[in-house]
Amino acid sequence: MTPKKTLAVWKFSSCDGCQLTLLDCEDELLTIAGQLEIAYFLEASRAKVQGPYDVSLVEGSITTPREAELIQEVRANSKALITIGACATAGGIQALRNFADVEEFTRIVYASPDYISTLATSTPISANVHVDYELNGCPISKQQLLEVISAYLNRRRPRVRAHSVCVECKRRGTVCVMVAHGTPCLGPVTHAGCGAICPAYNRGCYGCFGPMETPNPASLNVWTGLEDRDLVRIYRTFNANADGFRESSEAHQRQ
Amino acid sequence: MKPISANKSTRTIRTDALARVEGEGAMFVQIEGDHVRDVKLRIYEPPRFFEAMLRGRAFTEAPDITSRICGICPIAYQMSAVRAMEDACGVAIDSGPIRELRRLIYCGEWIESLGLHVYLLHAPDFLGYPGFLEMAREHPQIAEQGLALKKAGNTLMTLVGGREIHPINIRVGGFYRAPSRAELRPLIDPLERAREIALATVRWAGELPFPDVRREPELVALAEPGRYPIDLGRIVSDRGLDIAPAEFDTHMVEEHVAHSNALHARIRQRGSYLTGSLARYNLSFAALSPLARDAAREAGLQETCRNPFQSIIVRAVELVQVCDEALAIIDDYEPPDEPAVEVAPRRAVGHGATEAPRGMLYHRYALDHDGTILDARIVPPTSQNQLVIEEDLRAVVQRNVKLPDEELTLRCEQAIRNHDPCISCATHFLELTVQRG
Numbered sequence: 001m002t003p004k005k006t007l008a009v010w011k012f013s014s015c016d017g018c019q020l021t022l023l024d025c026e027d028e029l030l031t032i033a034g035q036l037e038i039a040y041f042l043e044a045s046r047a048k049v050q051g052p053y054d055v056s057l058v059e060g061s062i063t064t065p066r067e068a069e070l071i072q073e074v075r076a077n078s079k080a081l082i083t084i085g086a087c088a089t090a091g092g093i094q095a096l097r098n099f100a101d102v103e104e105f106t107r108i109v110y111a112s113p114d115y116i117s118t119l120a121t122s123t124p125i126s127a128n129v130h131v132d133y134e135l136n137g138c139p140i141s142k143q144q145l146l147e148v149i150s151a152y153l154n155r156r157r158p159r160v161r162a163h164s165v166c167v168e169c170k171r172r173g174t175v176c177v178m179v180a181h182g183t184p185c186l187g188p189v190t191h192a193g194c195g196a197i198c199p200a201y202n203r204g205c206y207g208c209f210g211p212m213e214t215p216n217p218a219s220l221n222v223w224t225g226l227e228d229r230d231l232v233r234i235y236r237t238f239n240a241n242a243d244g245f246r247e248s249s250e251a252h253q254r255q
Numbered sequence: 256m257k258p259i260s261a262n263k264s265t266r267t268i269r270t271d272a273l274a275r276v277e278g279e280g281a282m283f284v285q286i287e288g289d290h291v292r293d294v295k296l297r298i299y300e301p302p303r304f305f306e307a308m309l310r311g312r313a314f315t316e317a318p319d320i321t322s323r324i325c326g327i328c329p330i331a332y333q334m335s336a337v338r339a340m341e342d343a344c345g346v347a348i349d350s351g352p353i354r355e356l357r358r359l360i361y362c363g364e365w366i367e368s369l370g371l372h373v374y375l376l377h378a379p380d381f382l383g384y385p386g387f388l389e390m391a392r393e394h395p396q397i398a399e400q401g402l403a404l405k406k407a408g409n410t411l412m413t414l415v416g417g418r419e420i421h422p423i424n425i426r427v428g429g430f431y432r433a434p435s436r437a438e439l440r441p442l443i444d445p446l447e448r449a450r451e452i453a454l455a456t457v458r459w460a461g462e463l464p465f466p467d468v469r470r471e472p473e474l475v476a477l478a479e480p481g482r483y484p485i486d487l488g489r490i491v492s493d494r495g496l497d498i499a500p501a502e503f504d505t506h507m508v509e510e511h512v513a514h515s516n517a518l519h520a521r522i523r524q525r526g527s528y529l530t531g532s533l534a535r536y537n538l539s540f541a542a543l544s545p546l547a548r549d550a551a552r553e554a555g556l557q558e559t560c561r562n563p564f565q566s567i568i569v570r571a572v573e574l575v576q577v578c579d580e581a582l583a584i585i586d587d588y589e590p591p592d593e594p595a596v597e598v599a600p601r602r603a604v605g606h607g608a609t610e611a612p613r614g615m616l617y618h619r620y621a622l623d624h625d626g627t628i629l630d631a632r633i634v635p636p637t638s639q640n641q642l643v644i645e646e647d648l649r650a651v652v653q654r655n656v657k658l659p660d661e662e663l664t665l666r667c668e669q670a671i672r673n674h675d676p677c678i679s680c681a682t683h684f685l686e687l688t689v690q691r692g
Contacts, residue, residue: 013301016277017326017420023375024419026406030398033388044375045386046274046668064301093323094303105307118302139326139420197417201424202594203431206319208421233313238323 005054005153008040010074012060012067013094013122017139018085019043019059025142032146036153051077055152061087061122063094068119068128075129080152083125084145086138090210091241093138095122098241099249122241133158138208138238141193161192162213165205168196177204184224186234189215189244206237211244221248228252264288268652268664275376275386277327277677282667284648289656294649296641296671306631314340314600314626315427321618321633322421327371327677330364330412331611333425334486335618335633340427342501343605343622344598349487352591353429355584360415360422361485361609362581366408366449367419368612369532369570369577372675373456374401377567380669381463397459400452404574407449411442411581429595439585446585450578454550456571461554463568469561470650472527472643474534477610483542483576484535484610491538492528500608503617509634520639527642530614531674532569536560544583547576563647563673570675600626611636613675637676644674 009019023029023044032038039049056078062068075081083089091098097105098121106113125131133152135144144160151158161167165187169176177183177199185204187196191212198205211217221231235249268284279300285293305324309317317336322329334357341348348354375387378397384390391398409419415434416422424430475496477488490506491497498506509520522528540548540558551572560569600622607618614636621630651670655663 011279013303015323015326017323017329020326020420023371024405024409026402026409029402030388030391030395033391038388041386042272042274043277044275045379045388047385047389063303066299067301093305093308093320096308097304100307102304105304106302108307108310109302109304116302138323139418194418198423198431201417201430201432203423203426206423233316237316237320 004035004037006037006039006049007149008051008053008056008074008078009038009043010040010056010058010060011042012058012071012088012125013063014060014085014087014092016043016059018088018137019057021084021140021142021145022057025146028146032149053078055080055082055149058083058088058125059085061091061094061124062128063119063122064117065119066117071125071128080132081125081129082133082135082148082152083131084135085140086136086208086210086238087122088125089134089136089242090239091122091124093238093240095241096236097122099236124241135160136191136209136239137193141195144193163192164188164212164215165190165192165194165196165199165209168192168194169199172196172200174199177202178223182225184226184230184234186220188220189217206234207245208238210239210242215244217244217248218251221252265292266660268660268667270664270668273668273671275379275672277325280671280676282648282671284652284667286652286656291649291652291656294645294652296645296648296676298641306633309620309628309631312628314343314620314622314628317618317620317628317631318425318427319421319423324633324635325677326420327368328364328611328613328616329421330361330416330425331609331616333422334361334609335607335616337425337427338487338500338607338609339605339618339620340607340622341598341605342607343603343620344601345603346428346596346598348429348596352433352589353594353596354486355588356415356430356433356591357425358486359581359584359588360412360425362577362584363408363411363415365485365577365612366574366581367405367412368408369574370401370404370408372612373460373567373570373574374398374404376675377570377672380665380672381567400455404449404452404456407445407578410445414438414442426595428598429591429593431594433590433594435590436588439588442585443582446578446582450546450575450582453571453574453578454546456574457550457554457568460568460571461556465562465564466654467562468564468650468654470563470643470647471561472529472646473522473525474537475522475528475530475639476534476538476615477608478539479542481542483539483580485577486609488608490608490615492522493537494525496522500606500617503606503608503634504619507634507639509638519642520634521642527646528639529643529674530636530639532566532573532613533560533563534614535610536569536572543572543576544579546579547572550575563670566673566675600624611677613637613677614640635677640674640676644671644676647673
């Protein structure tokens with residue numbers, strides 16, 4: 001019998017939600033644990049198996065000097081490195097510091113800023129090391145996570161669609177909130193994966209899956225009817241630093 | 256610092272990366288002879304500056320932004336945020352269908368998160384496994400119970416909130432969309448099964464081996480006459496504290512303690528305090544449902560429980576409580592006329608406190624006329640519990656000082672996990688290099 005493939009789960013600057021998604025696969029978790037060896041997953045076990053690992057799932061962005069070193073070690077110990085979620089893939093909400101002065105941020109939050117060791121920017125994993133595959137989402141989709149694990153176990157490309165949330169809305173049969181109610185919606189420029197939840201709950205998409213492949217936000221921004229200040233805010237959330245969203249917020253901030 | 260005498264050996268017990276807690280923390284204990292010299296729970300979760308990022312944002316954005324502080328308890332963040340914003344704007348949703356719907360989705364988060372802690376994070380300590388998956392191989396039935404409980408909580412959150420992690424349906428004033436009675440009906444079966452599992456969990460937890468320990472920290476939780484504290488209430492303690500959330504700052508202070516890497520909350524002039532399951536149980540036993548109360552008694556719990564190792568039984572009792580309560584809310588539910596009430600911004604300060612599964616979570620916001628956030632302050636439960644966790648750690652080490660290192664390390668880790676610390680709630684936490692022995 002060939003030895004089981006090994007899986008490691010790593011955390012950088014993040015909220016733990018994307019790695020929780022793995023534990024939230026209540027119906028599949030024990031099957032996954034039977035198919036591969038979960039060799040390092042601190043949130044789930046104190047047992048640690050030495051690397052190298054066949055697949056590493058990486059949550060979180062790089063925001064401290066220590067993290068910048070650690071990600072190099074993770075890369076060196078991983079055959080495949082997959083980022084899970086908006087922090088690891090785009091820098092996360094903490095990348096709002098990239099548009100501000102991090103020293104001022106530190107002074108606002110902490111009484112003794114001198115104790116803080118932090119980088120001026122929050123960067124995605126791909127800005128630090130080579131990444132084999134990226135999963136979008138804040139948080140990631142359970143189905144996409146299972147698909148990507150399964151694909152790497154079976155040596156095939158993951159089937160994750162890169163089209164917009166609009167397509168998911170149509171498939172779900174949801175009436176367009178922007179056309180029917182005039183509700184501003186980032187669906188036309190946002191990567192699919194959530195299942196178009198927000199419009200189904202009568203609110204506009206807020207872009208938590210980040211930009212789709214080749215988005216056209218400049219056109220959408222006119223349609224939303226939003227003022228510059230609101231356009232800046234709507235693009236500066238969980239994927240603020242992602243190509244496709246960053247340019248839009250910067251363009252409208254200048255105006 | 257006292258000099259180390261030559262005939263006394265110094266040893267260091269250390270876990271550089273704590274497992275089965277949410278977020279990144281480390282433990283450091285130094286023992287000289289038979290005496291504990293130093294105890295530290297270190298949190299090296301990187302700071303993410305949420306309070307600074309919130310400045311300049313619209314008051315309506317706080318629930319979605321602050322939920323990203325913690326993927327384990329996003330509803331807690333959303334609820335404390337909306338309560339604080341409504342307070343600032345002079346709106347109180349203290350009763351009626353919107354409040355009940357909020358409590359319902361909060362019950363879902365408690366079921367998921369308490370179930371996660373009891374089965375996936377805490378149980379392996381008692382049964383002697385490094386983690387849940389290792390435990391599942393030899394105790395598949397226990398593992399499946401835990402997963403079924405978690406799933407019931409997640410199903411409830413997904414139906415009401417749109418998804419289980421970072422739900423999208425919570426807004427200032429209420430919800431974007433309120434479910435119909437018929438839409439809630441499919442939740443009844445899984446919640447009834449979850450309630451049965453929760454009852455079995457109380458019985459199972461009651462028979463686990465516990466060290467005979469009694470700890471006496473001041474216990475602080477929300478309280479509301481006749482209802483178990485979840486989504487609102489006054490802040491009370493077992494030593495006479497009884498204040499509105501707006502008075503939090505007058506009575507609690509966060510200190511920057513030199514030996515630690517996080518801000519520690521204390522009650523002014525008194526010291527450390529504990530929030531979370533033990534505090535809620537002791538302060539609101541009378542508000543538990545008859546089913547939850549009876550289950551507690553059958554498992555051997557009194558009306559007060561001062562043993563942090565028994566928090567696993569208390570969490571199981573709370574699981575019965577929230578399954579029971581979720582079913583009662585669904586039974587009585589009539590959808591609101593509108594899913595949200597209008598909340599017009601004004602220049603004011605607002606406060607909100609709710610009970611995250613692991614303890615009280617306080618938010619305060621100062622708003623400008625148009626609802627722009629001028630200032631934000633967030634005090635997560637683990638920042639409040641950290642001093643008590645260190646005191647527990649010191650007591651555990653002193654009591655078990657003869658144990659070999661490996662066993663003592665395990666016992667120390669368990670003492671930390673007793674309080675379900677959520678280190679990802681990183682708003683206040685600083686980074687510090689772990690001291691090497």
